Amino acid sequence: MLASTWGFLKRHKRKFIFAGAFVGGVYLLGKYAQKKIRDIQEREAAEYIAQARRQFHFESNQRTCNMTVLSMLPTLRDAIIQHLNSESLTALLKNKPPNKLEIWEDLKIISFTRSIVAVYSTCMLVVLLRVQLNIIGGYIYLDNSALSKNGMTPLVPPEVQEQYLSSIQHFLGDGLNELMTAVKQAVQNVLGGISLKQSISLLELEQHVNQIREQVEQRGRSGTAESNGNKSTLSSYMMPDEESTLSAQACGLTEKDVGTIKLLNETRDMLESPDFYIVLNTCLNRGFSRLFDNMAEFFRPTQQDPGQSITTDSLSNVSLPLAKVIPIVNGQINSICSDTPSQFVQDLLMIEQVKEFSANVYEAFSAPQQLQK
Secondary structure, X not given: OHHHHHHHHHHOHHHHHHHHHHHHHHHHHHHHHHHHHHHHHHHHHHHHHHHHHXXXXXXXXXXXXXXXXXXXXXXXXXXXXXXXXXXXXXXXXXXXXXXXXXXXXXXHHHHHHHXXXXXXXXXXXXXXXXXXXXXXXXXXHHHHOHHXXXXXXXXXXXXXXXXXXXXXXXXXXXHHHHHHHHHHHHHHHHHOOOOOOOEEXXXXXXXXXXXXXXXXHXXXXXXXXXXXXXXXXXXXXXXXXXXXXXXXXXXXXXXXXXXXXXXXXXXXHHHOOHHHHHHHHHHHHHHHHHHHHHHHHHHOOOOOOOOOOOOHHHHHHOEEEHHHHHHHHHOOHHHHOOOOOOHHHHHHHOOHHHHHHHHHHHHHHOOHHHXXX
16 A cells, blocks of 8 residues: 555656645745735825825815915005005095095095905915915925935924015015005006096996906016016015025025025915916906905895896996995905905805915925925
């Protein structure tokens, strides 16, 4: 029995060797496959966790953007009212001065200027803060992520963050003053020759405002008309000239200054991009549309039911003397720059293009490639 078994094994020895090698290979291959699958699963899990953490940080950053916009609106409103003070003119008119007509003309220009400036500046504030806070938010994400925990110096130390974010003061100061000057000149050009007694419909008023917008948006900070394709001339009101920033380098820059200048240059590139122009223009169109919606209630036909919708025909049929339109326009700044969540600001914050643009900016500056720059 043993002899026959041994003979069988000797005759089929090669087959047994090949079978053993095959089984061993399958076993090792299985182990290798299991290891590879486990590595892939672990990598996918790590990527999912990183993406979820990134998404959470982005959403938190957008809430910060919204809160920052709302917190800065009172400052913006006060700055506009201080420079375009229609209340002092209204007080003078109550005393029935001899130059009453002259004061009314001034009030006309001031009232339209400050409401139009309020729309422009609120839209600019929304989009500018979206750019700034998503640029710095992307860098902060990288600083806080495992990618940068290897002894590297933070990309945006707190002192650089503070200096960079303080650049918004240019927009609230010199930039806003220059914007008000440009808008006031355009208002004077378009409305200066219209009599206070002339009746005007809401549609006609919208046409006049569109003419004012065209003049403002086609002018550079030099005050001359210029054609620059998709580049928004309005972006120049939001940030100081690059030349003025670079001139400071002659005075000797600290490491903090170099980091801040890098952020400012990246921000300037964003503000001069075609995408920014499209988003800002979308905000402006929505903002001015909301402005006219607010004023439409004052142009409702007297016989019309308050609950009935306002048609285009009714808006063109109802006209008011310009002198009666001025107080309506003058009061719009309080709803536009309201520090409580107004419909005007909510409309701007919920625009889909604004959300997509914000996501693209954050994506660009939170990418690992930024660590290599």
